[in-house]
Amino acid sequence: xxxxxxxxxGGSASGIVTAVTGKGSYPDxxxxxxxxxxxxxxPCGIPYIFGTLGSTDxxxxxxxxxEKEGIGLKIGEVVSLDPKNKTCKTADGEQISFDKAVFxxxxxxxxxxxxxxxxxxxxFTIPKNKAYLDRVQTRIRHANKIVVxxxxxxxxxxxxxxxxxxxxVTIVELLPRVLSLVFDDEIAARAEENLRSxxxxxxxxxxxxxxSGEGEVCGVVLQNDAKLEADxxxxxxxxxxxxxxxxxSGLATDGKTGIKVDxxxxxxxxxxxxxxxxxEKRDFITSKPSAVMLASTACAEARMAGMNLYGLCTVKTFxxxxxxxxxxxxxxxxxxxxxxxxxxxxxxxxxxxxxxxxPYKHPASLPNTNVQLVKLVAARDTGVVLGGEIVGGVSTGxxxxxxxxxxxxxxxxxxxxxxQICTHPLLTATPTAYPLxxxxxxxxxxxxxx
Amino acid sequence: xxxxxxxxxGGSASGIVTAVTGKGSYPDxxxxxxxxxxxxxxPCGIPYIFGTLGSTDxxxxxxxxxEKEGIGLKIGEVVSLDPKNKTCKTADGEQISFDKAVFxxxxxxxxxxxxxxxxxxxxFTIPKNKAYLDRVQTRIRHANKIVVxxxxxxxxxxxxxxxxxxxxVTIVELLPRVLSLVFDDEIAARAEENLRSxxxxxxxxxxxxxxSGEGEVCGVVLQNDAKLEADxxxxxxxxxxxxxxxxxSGLATDGKTGIKVDxxxxxxxxxxxxxxxxxEKRDFITSKPSAVMLASTACAEARMAGMNLYGLCTVKTFxxxxxxxxxxxxxxxxxxxxxxxxxxxxxxxxxxxxxxxxPYKHPASLPNTNVQLVKLVAARDTGVVLGGEIVGGVSTGxxxxxxxxxxxxxxxxxxxxxxQICTHPLLTATPTAYPLxxxxxxxxxxxxxx
Numbered sequence: 001x002x003x004x005x006x007x008x009x010g011g012s013a014s015g016i017v018t019a020v021t022g023k024g025s026y027p028d029x030x031x032x033x034x035x036x037x038x039x040x041x042x043p044c045g046i047p048y049i050f051g052t053l054g055s056t057d058x059x060x061x062x063x064x065x066x067e068k069e070g071i072g073l074k075i076g077e078v079v080s081l082d083p084k085n086k087t088c089k090t091a092d093g094e095q096i097s098f099d100k101a102v103f104x105x106x107x108x109x110x111x112x113x114x115x116x117x118x119x120x121x122x123x124f125t126i127p128k129n130k131a132y133l134d135r136v137q138t139r140i141r142h143a144n145k146i147v148v149x150x151x152x153x154x155x156x157x158x159x160x161x162x163x164x165x166x167x168x169v170t171i172v173e174l175l176p177r178v179l180s181l182v183f184d185d186e187i188a189a190r191a192e193e194n195l196r197s198x199x200x201x202x203x204x205x206x207x208x209x210x211x212s213g214e215g216e217v218c219g220v221v222l223q224n225d226a227k228l229e230a231d232x233x234x235x236x237x238x239x240x241x242x243x244x245x246x247x248x249s250g251l252a253t254d255g256k257t258g259i260k261v262d263x264x265x266x267x268x269x270x271x272x273x274x275x276x277x278x279x280e281k282r283d284f285i286t287s288k289p290s291a292v293m294l295a296s297t298a299c300a301e302a303r304m305a306g307m308n309l310y311g312l313c314t315v316k317t318f319x320x321x322x323x324x325x326x327x328x329x330x331x332x333x334x335x336x337x338x339x340x341x342x343x344x345x346x347x348x349x350x351x352x353x354x355x356x357x358x359p360y361k362h363p364a365s366l367p368n369t370n371v372q373l374v375k376l377v378a379a380r381d382t383g384v385v386l387g388g389e390i391v392g393g394v395s396t397g398x399x400x401x402x403x404x405x406x407x408x409x410x411x412x413x414x415x416x417x418x419x420q421i422c423t424h425p426l427l428t429a430t431p432t433a434y435p436l437x438x439x440x441x442x443x444x445x446x447x448x449x450x
Numbered sequence: 451x452x453x454x455x456x457x458x459x460g461g462s463a464s465g466i467v468t469a470v471t472g473k474g475s476y477p478d479x480x481x482x483x484x485x486x487x488x489x490x491x492x493p494c495g496i497p498y499i500f501g502t503l504g505s506t507d508x509x510x511x512x513x514x515x516x517e518k519e520g521i522g523l524k525i526g527e528v529v530s531l532d533p534k535n536k537t538c539k540t541a542d543g544e545q546i547s548f549d550k551a552v553f554x555x556x557x558x559x560x561x562x563x564x565x566x567x568x569x570x571x572x573x574f575t576i577p578k579n580k581a582y583l584d585r586v587q588t589r590i591r592h593a594n595k596i597v598v599x600x601x602x603x604x605x606x607x608x609x610x611x612x613x614x615x616x617x618x619v620t621i622v623e624l625l626p627r628v629l630s631l632v633f634d635d636e637i638a639a640r641a642e643e644n645l646r647s648x649x650x651x652x653x654x655x656x657x658x659x660x661x662s663g664e665g666e667v668c669g670v671v672l673q674n675d676a677k678l679e680a681d682x683x684x685x686x687x688x689x690x691x692x693x694x695x696x697x698x699s700g701l702a703t704d705g706k707t708g709i710k711v712d713x714x715x716x717x718x719x720x721x722x723x724x725x726x727x728x729x730e731k732r733d734f735i736t737s738k739p740s741a742v743m744l745a746s747t748a749c750a751e752a753r754m755a756g757m758n759l760y761g762l763c764t765v766k767t768f769x770x771x772x773x774x775x776x777x778x779x780x781x782x783x784x785x786x787x788x789x790x791x792x793x794x795x796x797x798x799x800x801x802x803x804x805x806x807x808x809p810y811k812h813p814a815s816l817p818n819t820n821v822q823l824v825k826l827v828a829a830r831d832t833g834v835v836l837g838g839e840i841v842g843g844v845s846t847g848x849x850x851x852x853x854x855x856x857x858x859x860x861x862x863x864x865x866x867x868x869x870q871i872c873t874h875p876l877l878t879a880t881p882t883a884y885p886l887x888x889x890x891x892x893x894x895x896x897x898x899x900x
Binding site: 061297418430 | 463466467470471474475492494495498502503508509510511734744745746747748749750753754765766767768769771772774775776777778783785787812813815816817843844845846847848849850851852854855856858859861864867868869870871872873874875876877878880881882884887891895
């Protein structure tokens with residue numbers, strides 16, 4: 001029987017980061033990653049294979065670090081695992097014993113059982129699977145009318161990419177706006193307006209009832225009985241944690257929310273860890289179960305697991321998932337960190353909010369100057385910032401991270417207001433009206449008026 | 451005698467922000483800004499009038515907020531001020547009494563007395579003065595060889611802009627590198643390499659000894675006796691606080707470091723405040739006098755002054771200047787926040803440092819993907835982050851602000867390492883190797899090895 005110190009099941013972002021962090025922390029230990037895929041796709045890059053990148057071949061995670069860091073790699077599938085005896089079996093019949101195991105088995109596209117016609121030809125999901133996505137791309141090449149069902153980030157990004165290569169694309173979204181789980185209505189409205197101005201069609205307020213066609217899909221029937229023609233339908237209706245093996249192994253698991261973990265990312269068996277989409281999440285602010293699945297926060301979980309494998313450290317723990325997103329539609333970035341006004345209110349917070357908008361270069365006469373908008377949401381009683389949303393340019397990702405650090409440091413609006421920033425004509429908004437500071441200023445004033 | 455509640459002397463960034471913040475905080479008070487200039491230039495935009503903007507007319511701060519916020523404006527010059535009797539006189543003979551006064555008199559270009567030939571024709575400084583800069587631009591139009599003396603941010607930005615419109619530009623810098631007060635050597639070296647590849651000539655390691663010519667300048671003689679031809683010489687050798695009026699008014703003032711102020715931005719007379727380049731600064735980390743003059747940190751001072759005018763608030767105080775800069779040379783951004791390794795060591799800190807570099811989009815096959823480098827400097831004993839430096843793309847400004855918030859929150863490298871971020875293919879580096887987190891990881895490891 002083969003023996004390894006640390007066995008990691010799954011080789012996407014969180015598996016790799018667990019391996020690299022773990023090996024860096026415990027260089028004397030053997031690490032083995034077992035993954036099903038010959039080549040692993042960069043998860044967040046997948047929507048961009050449909051336009052900007054043009055092919056999955058341009059979206060491959062390099063494997064160089066396995067050799068560089070001295071981490072073993074086996075292409076294969078773990079078919080059973082015994083946490084008590086610390087052994088597993090792979091599909092090719094190998095038996096492997098381990099000291100520690102890490103589940104990084106990811107997620108799979110969720111397709112609701114009630115959706116009639118989901119099994120028709122030319123109806124696709126978006127799994128992290130190169131061979132499958134290559135087939136999707138081949139089919140799409142000959143398609144004209146494409147309906148994307150589900151207006152979350154992945155649906156929106158894929159729709160925008162397909163539109164940019166000349167397809168006739170419609171997004172179907174049950175809620176009144178696309179991206180409305182992530183943004184407050186007025187921000188989501190801007191994203192929609194941008195998508196529409198680029199040619200993407202959007203049907204909101206009524207979800208898909210069934211997919212029609214014989215053999216091949218030819219249309220989508222909405223719950224309000226409207227009908228859309230379709231050569232191809234792409235389902236981006238969410239993902240569910242891939243927990244099958246964990247469940248069969250006897251680890252405490254909820255099929256809907258994932259493998260139960262503590263703040264060190266240990267499962268119900270303390271030598272077995274779980275990280276990423278397959279692991280259950282709690283919200284950083286509310287501590288409630290969270291459905292947020294992100295490669296970036298998965299990597300944070302993976303770092304905690306890697307460092308705690310052979311010795312716990314109370315300051316290196318995962319403190320709950322911060323919803324922290326960014327995306328780009330054309331040259332406009334959209335980002336959010338923490339709670340939206342909507343979520344904060346529905347969670348029972350008394351909130352104050354403020355929005356400030358200013359060109360993101362200065363003077364505004366500089367070429368290619370666009371708007372930067374920051375909305376801040378704070379608790380009325382303490383002034384602590386609960387979240388923020390951004391519309392901006394290409395620096396939206398890092399500005400979202402700035403607000404993410406405000407949230408994670410539990411900074412008050414007064415602390416944001418008194419903070420110092422850098423500004424530069426070509427890189428940021430003006431120092432006299434930097435939107436994050438001005439939004440904090442408005443919040444401080446609004447809290448004083450109470 | 452005219453009576454106002456709050457008199458603000460100076461109408462550039464810090465004067466305007468004091469007025470806007472003050473009026474917002476105390477809407478019942480009268481505010482009057484007195485400034486010399488008919489039109490005020492956006493200070494950080496000045497280098498860009500020489501290329502990207504093409505003219506000072508495209509670099510004017512809008513005056514709309516005076517009317518919008520109900521703030522008075524007088525174009526004129528305060529020639530004397532009596533802090534005890536709270537009155538002042540302007541050049542046009544008006545007498546004004548005030549309740550509170552704020553000095554926002556800015557800075558003036560510093561030209562060392564020993565520099566022979568500084569009074570020759572076609573030798574210019576870069577004051578915040580539209581009429582003067584319009585003359586500079588007219589002269590430059592007919593010049594070919596331009597020597598910029600002083601390789602700080604302003605010198606570098608002007609040189610790069612003039613080079614971009616086809617001038618033959620040489621930067622003369624006394625220190626071994628341009629930008630070396632702001633960046634550690636290896637970062638400054640990259641900026642130099644970039645400038646050189648764009649065609650800017652750089653002469654480092656020997657300062658200017660004298661400017662040669664009869665009537666008009668025709669060359670620069672360096673301290674190592676090398677000679678450079680020049681049709682125009684631009685002196686960007688630093689700025690000194692404009693403290694004349696404050697000194698004559700009897701306020702405690704140091705001609706070199708500025709008007710003495712406390713953390714509420716009050717001068718030695720508690721009804722008179724001073725903000726921006728004219729006010730003395732202390733470093734956020736070392737508390738030593740700081741020579742950093744930035745519009746962005748000046749605006750932070752101005753906000754504190756504005757809020758504390760009629761009632762002090764201990765949580766709205768200026769906590770010392772954070773050196774926090776960013777600039778762009780072509781499509782590459784350079785930023786720094788807090789102490790460099792060099793400064794930290796010379797201040798007596800035992801430091802650990804780490805640098806991590808990764809493309810700033812992911813996958814790296816995306817178009818226009820360039821590198822993002824983060825260097826972190828932390829105190830060896832506590833792990834508290836003292837500063838960071840960045841080479842990156844257009845998001846460098848906001849990423850510098852992220853590191854600025856790390857410094858201002860006195861976050862440890864472990865707190866950075868355990869933080870959650872957002873990532874997006876088009877907007878940020880990859881989640882598996884986000885440079886800020888990876889640099890923190892390397893620092894945590896290096897501190898463990900001790």
